[in-house]
Amino acid sequence: MTEPLAMTEPNETGLSAPRVTIRFCTQCQWLLRSAWLAQELLSTFGTDLGEVALVPGTGGIFEIRYGDDVIWDRVTDGGFPEAKVLKRRVRDRMDPERSLGHSDR
Template sequence: MTAVEIEYCVPCGHRERAQELQGAILEEYGLKVDRVALVTGDGGVFEVRVDGDEIFDIDEDEYNVDAIVEGVGGYVEAAA
């Protein structure tokens, strides 16, 4: 099964964005993912990791929910 972690900066107010992304991933893949965990952080962090591999970093990538969900999909399909 696929494990997703969304690490987000609490002081920066990224919680709503993290929850929105978590919901989108669960809506798309449901029981095909083991978990979509929210991990608190600071220092402006907003990163998404799938099975330990970083697939999104706000410092390097443009935030796009659909693109991130699609990135998770590659791991979900590989695990199927």
């Protein structure tokens, strides 16, 4: 299986916007958790993200990528991210100077 492209089509500003991929285990029934985190990212970053893709997998996988970089792995990072932690990791790659309001506290 080939990896998805790291960047998507140009966004409203004409710039290529990053792709976030959430790969989750269907056997573990982590779809709702994945969809909720996708919603949190889209609500926070809007059109600054080109795409948030949900990719079904098996074997206990729960991995989140920003472009080609793994920014969360259930095994490596120990469980699942809190929404504010995930938002910070995306922000730190996208626009480190951006304020996340209450999520920064």
